[in-house]
Amino acid sequence: MTIVEFLYARLDEDERAAHAASPGTGGPGRVRADVAAKRRIVNEYVRAYRSGVDAIGGRGAPASDDSWGALHAWRKALEHLASAYAGHPDFDRTWAVPQGENVPRR
Template identity: 65%
Template sequence: MTIVEFLDARLYEDERAAHAASRATGGPQRARADVAAKRRILQSYTETYRACVAAMGDGSGQADGSDTWAALHAWRQALEHLAAIYDTHPDYDPSWQS
């Protein structure tokens, strides 16, 4: 299981549980907004990853003149921080620790 698949599954679970969020934590609307923000982070990582793979294919190592490798590394670190929230889950991979 990849870190993206792991996080996607956890976000799906969080989204299903959002309706039970208490007012003290901002209620269901805030819980759903949190899940949506994390999904956007996953999407941005996936897009950057694809840009890096495409750059490797053309031999340039860069896409659109930007340092996509540094961007990919930064996004990967963000995913590792998000995954750490679920470090007690049986599918969590300790190699994802930053």
């Protein structure tokens, strides 16, 4: 299972569970908005990844260092999203974000 497949599956579960969200958490609408935002992040990673693969395959302009950096940043975003599900049996420990990379709350 890839990190993308894992996240889509967890987001599907979260979306199905949204109806049970309490008003204290913003209710179902906030949960659905959160799921939609996370889906957009995963979709952008997939788009960036495909763009990079197309460039390698000669179907587009060669990827620049900037585009590889952007792809790396999207991948790190996915790893941070996946870390919320670290207790799930399908979580792959290679997706774990090292503790030093956690951003402290303000």
